[in-house]
Amino acid sequence: MAYDQDYALPRTGAPTREEERVSSRTMFGHVMALVAVTCAFAALGAYIGRDLKPGVGFGSFVGALGCTFAIRYAIARSERLAITLLFGMGLLLGLFIGPLVNEYAKAEPGVVYQAAGATALFVGGLGAYGYATSRDFSNWARRLFWSLLALIGFGLVTLFVAIPGGNVIYALLGLALFGFYTIFDFNRLKRTSDMRAAPALAAGIFLDIFNVFLFMLQLLGGGRN
Numbered sequence: 001m002a003y004d005q006d007y008a009l010p011r012t013g014a015p016t017r018e019e020e021r022v023s024s025r026t027m028f029g030h031v032m033a034l035v036a037v038t039c040a041f042a043a044l045g046a047y048i049g050r051d052l053k054p055g056v057g058f059g060s061f062v063g064a065l066g067c068t069f070a071i072r073y074a075i076a077r078s079e080r081l082a083i084t085l086l087f088g089m090g091l092l093l094g095l096f097i098g099p100l101v102n103e104y105a106k107a108e109p110g111v112v113y114q115a116a117g118a119t120a121l122f123v124g125g126l127g128a129y130g131y132a133t134s135r136d137f138s139n140w141a142r143r144l145f146w147s148l149l150a151l152i153g154f155g156l157v158t159l160f161v162a163i164p165g166g167n168v169i170y171a172l173l174g175l176a177l178f179g180f181y182t183i184f185d186f187n188r189l190k191r192t193s194d195m196r197a198a199p200a201l202a203a204g205i206f207l208d209i210f211n212v213f214l215f216m217l218q219l220l221g222g223g224r225n
Contacts, residue, residue, distance in 0.1 A: 024193070027192065034086060034199060035209070038087055038206045039206065043094060045060075046094040047094075047098065049096070050098040057096045058096075060095035061096040063088075064093045067085045068203060071200055079195075086202055086203055089203065100214075104221050111217065111221050115213055115217040116213065118220070122179065123182050123209050126182040127182050127205070130187040130190070136191065144180060147177050148177060151173055151174060168218075168219065171216075175212060178212050179212075181211075185205050185208055
């Protein structure tokens with residue numbers, strides 16, 4: 001569905017192929033700019049929150065979760081509000097993982113940069129495939145959701161049951177799941193032309209990057225908690 005600002009002229013017919021390409025490039029650039037700024041807010045939050053106590057970090061996580069759900073509802077009211085919530089989500093998630101990243105950085109400084117580089121390659125490669133392919137992966141949504149619940153369940157089990165290599169298995173399963181999520185979200189970006197959806201799309205891609213980074217950090221850091 002085409003979304004035009006109120007100064008635009010109404011369309012009199014279906015968009016041409018060239019108009020579709022321009023619209024697609026504009027949407028992609030807008031969403032990825034939002035993702036980049038959200039990542040910057042997350043990095044800032046991680047720096048600010050590097051010495052936070054666990055209780056404060058958990059509060060940040062709850063706040064970020066609230067922002068994540070609120071973005072979808074804010075889109076219908078105000079794009080500016082939705083973008084503010086998006087950046088707030090990034091900042092709060094950064095505060096949440098700040099102490100963890102700081103712990104890894106103190107133990108082995110290079111592992112944080114290695115995880116960031118591996119995340120860029122992982123998301124970039126799978127995202128490029130999801131965006132370039134002509135296939136439609138919209139039917140993945142339900143299976144990915146149930147797989148996410150299963151992964152959360154497995155993570156809870158490893159907290160209470162000693163499973164040999166459980167942390168490594170959990171990280172590998174997480175990378176596989178969010179690899180599929182990355183393909184799905186970039187494919188969804190390709191197939192969406194409504195600019196009002198940009199904050200929600202950016203939130204999805206940012207969360208893919210965020211989770212892949214955490215799983216990469218866990219693997220490269222030796223699979224520890």
